[in-house]
Amino acid sequence: MDSSTGRNFSPSLVAPAGNLEKLKHAVRFGAHEVYFGGESFNLRSQSGNFSPEDIEEGIGFCARHGVKTVFLLNSFVHENDVPAVKSYLREIASYTFDAVMVSDPGMLMLLKESGSKIPVHLSTQMSTLNHPAVRFWHSLGVSRVVLAREATLDEIKIIRDHTDAALEVFVHGALCVSYSGRCLLSRFLSGRDANQGNCSHPCRWRYALVEEKREGAHMEFIEHARGAEILSSRDLCLIGRLKEYAAAGVDAFKIEGRMKSLYYAANTVRIYRHALDVIAAGDDPGPHLPFWNAELDLVSHRPYTDDLFNEFGGEGFSPTPYIRKTLFMGYGCDGESGEEIRVKVFNPIYEGDGLEAIYPIQGNRVLDSACVVEAVMEENEEKNVAMARPGKIYRIKFDRAVFPDAVFRRKIQKP
Secondary structure: OOOOOOOOOOOEEEEEOOOHHHHHHHHHOOOOEEEEEOOOOOOOOOOOOOOHHHHHHHHHHHHHOOOEEEEEEOOOOOHHHHHHHHHHHHHOOOOOOOEEEEOOHHHHHHHHHOOOOOOEEEOHHHOOOOHHHHHHHHHOOEEEEEOOOOOOHHHHHHHHHOOOOEEEEEEEEEOOOOHHHOOOHHHHHHOOOHHHOOOOOHHHOOOOEEOOOOOOOEEOOOOEOOEOOOOOEOEEEOHHHHHHHHHOOOOEEEEOOOOOOHHHHHHHHHHHHHHHHHHHOOOOOHHHHHHHHHHHOOOOEOOEEOOOOOOOOOOOEOOOOOEOOEEEEEEEOOOOOEEEEEEEEOOOEEOOOEEEEEOOOEOOEOOEEEEEEEEEEEOOOOOEOOEEOOOOEEEEEEEEEEOOOOEEEEEOOOO
């Protein structure tokens, strides 16, 4: 119970699932809900997404673990897409999602006309920034609104006081240079429509100046050694402010990143879940913050910000390159544990490599362990190999036992 508001909130942690592997690890590492898209009409057409078989398996896996599923129908619909949307809604009608997420009012209307009874969440793409807008969407049957990333904490408090709709906010991940992702740069510069899930991320490109009377004469201007990325924003990280947002009445905290690695999903989920558990227990998050920040620094990211608006004067943009301190090496298969387990490999692994294993939260503890690779063997043969190749499963012997559901990383050595 928050004494200042009299409201009792236990926010849900909503995690990205770019494919079935990532979904399972997000669940194992502590997500309360996962969001994912099918093969059509979602805003991450490059993320792998879910086949009909993957959807069935993912729903079943989540149900067995008490985790909710949010299915994405959040692309913007052109007129010539309407027949295909109607057909797709018929195809997915039998799935037992806990919610679907939309951006386009037309998609909401088509869902209603299809007879769907599944709760509807509104995407951040609609840039919802005020309580009349939240009440408007709630009156149309939307049960949860994902607020625009641009909504300040003070605005969220006011919105909470004026609506019974569930509120969701992003707490971690990439930010867009435009209002909540509604950008036309990609379509203009590369012919790829961000609002239909195909963004080419021109805000991350490097740019040069051209003077109008000297066409073709590119003049370099320097932000850092790699050139100038004048549109590239920092990444959001609210790990140190979760208690404030929970007290403000936020119902769900969302992590961005369906396009990011399985390791990113696992590690960000376990850290944010641990933070929520600490806050829910009434404990002071302060002593845990150095560890949480250190762990979040070990997933690939741009420099972090925790205050989007105060840094819009310029510091909210990223003058330094992408930060990458670890490599995702692989994960243990099928809950195996012990000194020798099967590992699906994502980067080359050699005998003698020193790795770190991270694990799902055990009780109230966040666990990792260091381990050394003693031998690499083919999955189904008693045959040692020089290197475990990415994309395959190997049996790997370590110098000590590892726990179930291990995800392995290796620190990148500085030159």
